[in-house]
């Protein structure tokens with residue numbers, strides 16, 4: 001039996017024994033004795049009686065073990081022309097001081113703190129400071145508009161909001177304070193206080209509710225780590241669902257710490273003292289798991305990068321970082337390499353750098369398309385590893401287990417299920433499917449440690465969204481198949497969630513925004529293939545009777561509305577005005593068919609269609625506006 005097969009079987013056949021063993025990777029205050037339990041809704045709960053603090057495990061513990069002078073973070077910010085290093089000791093001390101400042105504002109165990117910050121070390125300090133107090137952080141990505149921030153503030157009801165005065169994009173400074181103020185204005189819940197970390201690129205004006213980070217910290221006493229239970233929440237991270245309201249994914253503390261520590265070993269193969277670089281953002285789950293928590297838990301150094309793959313200053317940026325910080329494992333989204341490939345198709349920048357420290361490249365956040373895989377595989381002398389996971393799972397579901405038993409790669413496959421994840425493919429009736437048969441990708445209960453334990457404040461939604469479709473299984477929302485060798489192929493979402501540049505977005509939410517425009521009678525937003533960003537949203541709208549404005553103006557207004565309500569990362573840039581939308585006789589818009597047309601695929605006219613002519617009209621409109629590859633679509 002291979003090492004992988006042995007480990008995987010043990011994790012599935014004897015989960016309690018397997019995870020009790022992995023739990024020894026963590027310095028608990030009180031080691032767990034109750035390893036796996038089920039709550040009243042029959043969902044797994046891990047390490048319920050264990051006591052720990054993840055800030056202690058990731059910082060204080062390493063200082064106590066003699067790593068105090070080792071860098072915990074390398075911050076590299078080409079957009080502000082700055083760099084700095086924080087050792088484990090400095091990081092622990094900054095976290096303890098900021099935790100003291102939060103405590104002075106009344107933050108206690110279980111309170112929520114919303115964090116709206118760019119890729120600066122203080123974002124990580126704020127997250128760890130919450131963890132130190134046992135408070136629950138909820139980080140919101142800086143590319144979200146005030147409305148999105150407001151929805152999250154209203155749902156999480158934080159006592160305090162922590163923000164930076166600004167974010168810095170390639171060539172623009174984005175003041176954050178007006179966004180935070182507008183969000184608090186829109187939210188029914190008002191936090192007691194807002195702490196602002198002032199950046200020199202833009203200093204924010206502070207109001208009555210606001211506190212300056214530096215002033216607060218200067219007078220705060222450092223706070224000790226508050227012991228929390230293994231099952232106590234560490235954070236809430238919102239993710240797009242099929243409806244307008246995002247879901248607050250709740251992560252526990254003990255299971256998450258154990259899963260991350262395990263993954264750093266068996267998947268990413270990073271040892272204490274080595275350097276891990278994840279080019280993402282603290283606002284996404286990749287940032288939470290593999291910029292903030294996992295590297296430091298492992299005693300490794302994390303690179304915090306405030307820049308882009310291209311234009312900061314060029315397509316050699318990642319290679320420069322790998323050389324400069326002697327990065328061993330590097331993780332990013334495929335879209336980042338598509339951007340590099342576009343600017344530097346022959347990979348010429350690579351020749352300027354010594355990347356011999358790099359032992360593996362990991363990609364996730366969206367499907368690694370075979371052309372990008374082959375481009376990287378030809379360019380690099382290290383394994384190019386696609387792996388698949390979700391905000392909900394917090395760590396990889398399927399991967400090539402580089403630290404356990406590297407396997408041959410297959411383009412388009414995330415390789416094999418990670419130990420702990422009993423991945424299965426089910427048909428519509430919930431029956432298991434055979435090799436090569438495509439169906440719903442599900443995970444048989446119990447989910448391993450580290451996965452979501454609920455939707456914040458909404459147990460019903462947790463059950464309905466993930467557990468109800470196939471009792472006994474977690475519904476991933478992705479479709480795919482397993483081949484004869486046990487390799488998993490993820491083919492895309494089975495719902496209306498789209499992936500734009502590695503950002504998971506809801507077309508349903510965009511439809512709510514577009515449909516709220518006074519001139520719009522009906523609309524559909526579909527995700528179409530895009531060579532750079534993976535997918536892009538396109539709107540199709542039917543104006544209200546009597547609409548006498550100009551279509552081009554309506555399009556501009558709708559684009560501005562989505563940018564204003566959701567944010568620039570929605571990349572909503574094209575709207576078609578049509579007379580009718582193809583629907584079934586029961587009134588359901590035929591979105592899959594619309595997607596197929598926009599993607600240039602062959603399409604048939606379904607027998608359930610209400611009015612076949614509507615399809616031809618939309619196809620003509622798409623061709624006229626050069627939407628995607630609609631000109632290649634053929635009716636069969």
Ligand SMILES: CCC(=O)SCCNC(=O)CCNC(=O)[C@H](O)C(C)(C)COP(=O)(O)OP(=O)(O)OC[C@H]1O[C@@H](n2cnc3c(N)ncnc32)[C@H](O)[C@@H]1OP(=O)(O)O
Pocket residue numbers: 118141142143144167169174279280281284285286308309332333335336339364365366388389390391500501502503504533568569570571
């Ligand atoms: C495995 C579990 C997961 O899936 S977790 C999610 C993993 N996903 C990721 O890590 C995301 C990967 N994508 C990226 O890092 C970026 O898209 C990369 C590839 C770097 C490209 O960035 P960029 O050129 O800015 O394009 P974009 O599509 O991201 O941005 C579109 C517009 O939004 C803006 N934006 C972006 N980030 C911010 C931010 N933090 N604050 C404010 N605005 C932001 C961009 O400037 C851009 O705006 P504009 O439309 O040009 O005005």
